Amino acid sequence: MKEALKTFSVAAVSALVVVGIFSFKPSSEHITYEYKQFSTIESVVPGGLGRSRILTTDDGGQMIEKELKNFYSMVGINFGNIANNDRAIVDRINDYSAQGWDLMQVSTGSQEQISNGSSSGGLFITRYLFRRAK
Numbered sequence: 001m002k003e004a005l006k007t008f009s010v011a012a013v014s015a016l017v018v019v020g021i022f023s024f025k026p027s028s029e030h031i032t033y034e035y036k037q038f039s040t041i042e043s044v045v046p047g048g049l050g051r052s053r054i055l056t057t058d059d060g061g062q063m064i065e066k067e068l069k070n071f072y073s074m075v076g077i078n079f080g081n082i083a084n085n086d087r088a089i090v091d092r093i094n095d096y097s098a099q100g101w102d103l104m105q106v107s108t109g110s111q112e113q114i115s116n117g118s119s120s121g122g123l124f125i126t127r128y129l130f131r132r133a134k
Contacts, residue, residue: 031133032133032134033131033132033133033134034131034132034134035104035129035130035131036096036101036129036130036131036132037056037057037127037128037129037130038054038055038056038092038127038128039054039055039056039125039126039127039128040052040053040054040055040068040085040089040124040125040126040128041053041055041068041123041124041125042068042070042071042085042123042124042125042126043070043071043072043121043122043123044070044071044072044121044122044123044124045070045072045113045121045122045123046072046121047072047073047074049070050070050072050121050123051070052067052068052069052070052071052085053065053066053067053068054066054068054088054089054092056092066088066092068084068085068088069081069082069084069085072121089128092128093128096130099132100132101130101131101132102130102131102132103128103129103130104129104130104131105127105128105129106126106127106128106129107126107127107129108124108125108126108127109124109125109126110122110123110124110125111123111125
């Protein structure tokens with residue numbers, strides 16, 4: 001009985017060692033990715049005079065623009081415009097996702113325009129970086 005238990009223990013430990021070695025073996029498969037990015041520029045120029053856009057570069061290197069609404073209208077901040085922009089941006093993300101792209105990173109920035117010592121507006125820029133396996 002002791003001999004059978006000893007043999008079973010050695011076999012079990014050996015099996016665990018073999019499984020452990022192969023579970024940490026690096027993958028020989030190298031995955032190559034392709035990347036795609038689009039940017040949104042949203043104007044905060046008072047009076048709605050700014051230009052807000054979604055900018056994308058197609059596979060041929062041509063820039064594609066989609067118009068967005070400005071944050072401000074003639075009477076101040078326009079929450080309807082912001083909601084409209086949100087829908088357009090999420091639609092673009094959903095389109096890319098449906099094509100197999102994974103959203104990897106979102107980067108934001110802003111720039112304020114100063115004139116005569118006071119702010120005369122500015123913009124928000126957001127970049128959306130996607131990738132998918134080739």
